Amino acid sequence: MADIVNLFEVEPGQKVGLYSGATAEVVSNPRDGVWLFVRYLTSPDDPDQVGEEDMVFAQDVLELMTD
Amino acid sequence: MAITFQPSSYSGLVDRDNGMVSREIFVNSDIYAEEQERIFTRAWLFVGHESQVSKPGDFFVSSMGEESVILCRDRQGEIHVFLNSCMHRGMKVCRYDEGNTPIFTCPYHGWSFATDGALVGVPFYKDAYHEELDKSQWGLIRVPRMVNYKGGIWATWDANAPDFLEYIGGFRTYLDILFDGWDGSEGGTEIIGGIEKWMVPSNWKFPAENFIGDRYHNISHRSVDLVGIGPSGQGRRDNSEREGAKSLDVSFPERGHGTVMFLRPEDAQPVPSYQNDPIVSEYFYQCEIARKERQGQLWRILAGPGTIFPNMSYLPRQPRSIAVWHPRGPDQTEVWRWFLVDASAPPEVKEFLRQYYIRYSGPAGLTEQDDMENWNYAHAASRGAMARRYDYNYQMGMGYAVTDFEDGGLKLDGTVLDTTKARAGEQNQRGFYSRWREFMAARDWDGLATWRNNGSAC
Numbered sequence: 001m002a003d004i005v006n007l008f009e010v011e012p013g014q015k016v017g018l019y020s021g022a023t024a025e026v027v028s029n030p031r032d033g034v035w036l037f038v039r040y041l042t043s044p045d046d047p048d049q050v051g052e053e054d055m056v057f058a059q060d061v062l063e064l065m066t067d
Numbered sequence: 068m069a070i071t072f073q074p075s076s077y078s079g080l081v082d083r084d085n086g087m088v089s090r091e092i093f094v095n096s097d098i099y100a101e102e103q104e105r106i107f108t109r110a111w112l113f114v115g116h117e118s119q120v121s122k123p124g125d126f127f128v129s130s131m132g133e134e135s136v137i138l139c140r141d142r143q144g145e146i147h148v149f150l151n152s153c154m155h156r157g158m159k160v161c162r163y164d165e166g167n168t169p170i171f172t173c174p175y176h177g178w179s180f181a182t183d184g185a186l187v188g189v190p191f192y193k194d195a196y197h198e199e200l201d202k203s204q205w206g207l208i209r210v211p212r213m214v215n216y217k218g219g220i221w222a223t224w225d226a227n228a229p230d231f232l233e234y235i236g237g238f239r240t241y242l243d244i245l246f247d248g249w250d251g252s253e254g255g256t257e258i259i260g261g262i263e264k265w266m267v268p269s270n271w272k273f274p275a276e277n278f279i280g281d282r283y284h285n286i287s288h289r290s291v292d293l294v295g296i297g298p299s300g301q302g303r304r305d306n307s308e309r310e311g312a313k314s315l316d317v318s319f320p321e322r323g324h325g326t327v328m329f330l331r332p333e334d335a336q337p338v339p340s341y342q343n344d345p346i347v348s349e350y351f352y353q354c355e356i357a358r359k360e361r362q363g364q365l366w367r368i369l370a371g372p373g374t375i376f377p378n379m380s381y382l383p384r385q386p387r388s389i390a391v392w393h394p395r396g397p398d399q400t401e402v403w404r405w406f407l408v409d410a411s412a413p414p415e416v417k418e419f420l421r422q423y424y425i426r427y428s429g430p431a432g433l434t435e436q437d438d439m440e441n442w443n444y445a446h447a448a449s450r451g452a453m454a455r456r457y458d459y460n461y462q463m464g465m466g467y468a469v470t471d472f473e474d475g476g477l478k479l480d481g482t483v484l485d486t487t488k489a490r491a492g493e494q495n496q497r498g499f500y501s502r503w504r505e506f507m508a509a510r511d512w513d514g515l516a517t518w519r520n521n522g523s524a525c
Binding site for chain 2: 028030032034035037055057058059
């Protein structure tokens with residue numbers, strides 16, 4: 001299991017993997033430790049989400065991804 | 068001792084005809100609880116200044132009565148005032164004094180709100196709420212009425228309250244002196260420095276009535292006058308402009324507002340002030356000349372401290388500041404003090420004023436300490452079972468005020484008590500408590516807007 005991601009340290013431009021199986025790029029970080037603003041890169045369960053911006057809840061974030 | 072009061076009881080607690088006020092209204096917890104409902108949910112209250120939220124995302128956490136509110140500017144630049152309470156379980160969504168943010172996130176379960184108050188983030192929205200929660204119905208509670216008057220942000224929880232300018236009435240003349248540039252130009256003030264905040268173990272009405280026009284307590288400040296903290300090195304403020312002026316107490320009892328002021332003679336001219344610094348002195352001298360030219364007769368008004376009912380007080384000049392007396396229980400008041408300067412003033416002037424404001428006001432300032440001693444001990448000595456049986460006396464100057472004051476062609480609105488010879492009076496306090504009684508007894512604004520029917524204060 002991946003380590004818990006500390007949202008305070010996530011920077012815009014980084015990529016995150018979500019428990020849903022989707023991946024997303026961080027657009028901005030309100031630095032509240034709870035939410036990230038992201039843009040979906042992939043979304044196997046809901047392909048229409050790709051390219052959309054959304055707010056992602058901390059407990060939905062599985063891991064920080066490396067290029 | 069717990070005494071329960073009905074609305075009809077309040078006329079007995081504030082005896083306007085005889086100038087007496089029961090100590091119960093200061094110390095009784097039932098009355099205090101009623102005040103929160105009858106006064107602080109219905110009156111217009113001062114929340115903050117637009118210069119505190121100058122950029123999109125800026126916020127300032129303030130209070131309306133006991134309740135925490137957020138003053139913020141959204142991404143489109145619009146200013147809002149919200150109840151600082153999550154719509155899910157009530158947690159404060161903002162626990163900072165001020166700052167800049169894209170969203171307000173509740174730390175309890177994570178609901179988050181945009182700076183326009185809209186609910187934008189709900190954890191597990193898809194899985195737990197099945198996307199059936201109507202987010203549009205669960206945004207932050209916003210005040211139904213808000214106004215930006217010359218930079219001052221005011222709000223009321225009562226959608227049926229009169230417009231702010233109707234609420235202020237003839238007191239607008241004095242409010243303008245506070246918020247206009249010192250040269251008389253429209254608006255143009257800004258907040259300087261942080262907000263001083265401190266607790267006073269006293270009922271909120273003690274400082275409110277002090278600022279509305281208590282010239283009588285001048286003796287309390289004798290020590291600071293001896294020290295000479297004023298901007299010209301004498302007294303606690305400049306008094307040279309008062310030469311030959313009349314001392315007037317102005318009350319608007321049908322609204323509860325009041326102020327003390329000095330009316331300069333018709334042939335008065337600007338005189339030097341702020342003489343500890345030549346740049347500052349010249350700045351204000353030129354402002355006075357410009358203001359005299361702009362305002363004509365109104366320039367003769369040298370405004371003093373005042374209170375806008377219920378809990379916003381101010382000093383228009385030295386130190387130019389706003390005080391709000393936030394109720395925190397019958398025996399506790401949280402004092403907030405804002406300081407104003409002309410936005411266009413040179414940096415030397417702003418810094419000079421900042422230093423003067425610090426040594427005058429607040430818990431570390433030399434003048435405010437005098438007042439706090441009085442309010443603290445007066446309150447404590449009024450709480451006892453015996454002490455609260457005896458009314459306070461507000462009879463000074465009763466029967467000597469006029470409603471048609473005129474001097475050299477300048478007519479003043481309101482009820483005016485000339486205290487030039489008497490040196491003190493208590494009509495402003497009587498007006499304040501008369502209005503307090505109305506707020507506590509009236510069912511709604513139909514009963515409170517007495518001036519619409521040419522009614523008297525009560």
